[in-house]
Amino acid sequence: MTDTDFETTADYVEVSTSAGRVRGRWRATTGGRGNPRSAGFLGIPFAEAPIGELRFQAPVPKAPWEGVRDALEFAATAQRGDPGVTLIPEPSIEGDSTLNVNVFTPDPTRAEQGTGLPVLVWIHGGGYFAGSPASPWYDGRNFNRDGVVTVSLSYRLGFDGFGWIEDAPSNRGVRDWLLALEWVQQNIADFGGNPSRVTIAGQSAGGGAVLTLLGMEKAQHLFQGVYAISGALADVAPARAEAFGRALAAAAGVEPTVAGFSSLSEERILELQKKATALGPASLGSVVEDGLPLGPAVDGDLLVRPTRESLAAGVGADKPLVLGATDDEFTMVFTGSEKKLRWVPRSLLLNRLGLPKSVRREYLAANSDITGLGNARVGGRLLTDRMFRSALLKIVADRGDAPTWLYRFSWPSGHFGFAEHCLDVPFFFDCLDGPAMEPLAGPHPPQELADEVHGAAVAFVTGGDPGWPRHQGANGIARVYDVPTRDVADAYASVRPLLKG
Structure with missing residues (x-):
């Protein structure tokens, strides 16, 4: 220079x-x-x-x-x-x-x-x-x-x-x-x-x-x-990716080729995409089971195998990893439906969200902190666990002895009353004074918690260690971000019943 x-x-x-x-x-x-x-x-x-x-x-x-x-x-x-x-x-x-x-x-x-x-x-x-x-x-x-x-x-x-x-x-x-x-x-x-x-x-x-x-x-x-x-892997299977592309082309009346799709305006493709990926009560279970239809796909080129298989094979094992999620990522899905869900038999709700009967009693006992708060909270926790938190434990296991740190973001939003999807982002960036904060976090979110979350991220980026013990074994330590923040053994114990189903 x-x-x-x-x-x-x-x-x-x-x-x-x-x-x-x-x-x-x-x-x-x-x-x-x-x-x-x-x-x-x-x-x-x-x-x-x-x-x-x-x-x-x-x-x-x-x-x-x-x-x-x-x-x-x-x-x-x-x-x-x-x-x-x-x-x-x-x-x-x-x-x-x-x-x-x-x-x-x-x-x-x-x-x-x-x-x-x-x-x-x-x-x-x-x-x-x-x-x-x-x-x-x-x-x-x-x-x-x-x-x-x-x-x-x-x-x-x-x-x-x-x-x-x-x-x-x-x-x-x-x-x-x-x-x-x-x-x-x-x-x-x-x-x-x-x-x-x-x-x-x-x-x-x-x-x-x-x-x-x-x-x-x-x-x-x-x-x-x-x-x-709150990582959400796609790993779309090759057959599913192709089926989606062919179906979108058929809906548009074009061939599933560059020439065919290039004949469509950006607006038309967005319209077709929105229709094909619309989420509703009937399709929610499909997304939980199969994941998103659009996202990184196993193509044999860039993604030669599903990500978890690659991690289990040792790819990236030399790189330190921090991962975690909020406690109730997708409970917001049921916001506004609390009264309606009150009359739905809990067994029916749990069936719809894919909780196996063989682990139902154990799962509800492990989540006793929310079982008395109504079906909306129970359904939101189960949806969160199936889509996010159980995947964390699987990735930690896939990584074996590779340097991995696990956390939970548990501080409840002053607006929603639980730790919802996206809540931890402004804490990570230490921008609680930024715009549009109250609809997410409520009034006066704790700056001391932002200091901790952001500080751990800085420590990891600068030194490769966020400042709490690595997660090792089934009872490994995880950091639980709350007021106060604490380090807890097997902090995701309430999720483990799902790993048996």
Whole structure:
């Protein structure tokens, strides 16, 4: 790096990347400690716009540009409109160039000093069909405050990103992740980061994304650690992926080829996709059993086998992993139905949600803390356990002796009265002063808990250890985030009956 590669003024800062020069803006951090300022570089394209002939193809690296490119505002998002599937503010931004990264750094001059900072790369959630990296909650300023360079990335969603097409590359959204991570390897040093100290993290589908990458042989050189929050693996079976693609083509009256799907507008495909993936009482059980129909698929190329099989075979065993979930991820599904569910026989509800009769008595006894709170709470806990929390225990077992830490986020929202999906995200980013917080967390969420959750994430990114004992054996220690936070042996004991069913 030369003296002209990095420039700064009172408000703006410029950095040279492999494709061209970008201009970012300085902002203040919060919390009154650590580094007082953060430079945000927003909407830097890592790939050409996936439109026209590139629409259903693997991403193509961004061609170089002349002059200085402003990186002062978030760029176009793959999400169109607001699907309304999460409580995280995730804006949709119009435009074609949807493959971008946002970089937040406390000190680009670290590259000149040869002492790059550790890097956190964030992959957003949204069920692989929604979500946006433009959320104010994903701002890396307070990770910057604590000495961590932060990157958030975008990727193609829904059918454009993950749908099976006869003559198109598979897993296009996964290929977007890989190219973005390659961009980080090539460029993050110029922003003050160390490309050999990259941790990937994400929540929900983003948590599933980083677990997918952990089990992918072709991704191992791109990161050194993984932090999976409420991870939802897809691992769509090849036959199911193809059946979905063919059914969507048939519904549209086109051939299941690039030419056929290219004849459809983006709006038409989104309309068909929404209809084909609509969730209701009748389809909920199918999703619990079979998972999401759109997401990373076992294609024999990038995903040569299901992720859990790869982890059990030792892929990614050299990389430290932190994973966990909230206590009642999907209890929100039943919000507003409490009175109606009161009259539904509990046995019928448990049957519908797939709880085997052989473990029913044991499961209800293990969850006695919520059995007296009504069917909505019982159904929500069971749905949470089947979709998220039981998978955590299976992944921990798959990893064997690999360095793995487990946590639970148990603090009950001051709005919902339980620890729902997405609640832990603003604690992770230490942004409780951000917008749209009260509908998720209620008034005055505890800053001391954010200090603990965020502090553990910083410790993991910087040192490879979040600060509590590794999870080892069936009775291993897990951190339980609450007020007060505590470390508990076999903290997921209430989930274990499901592993017998």
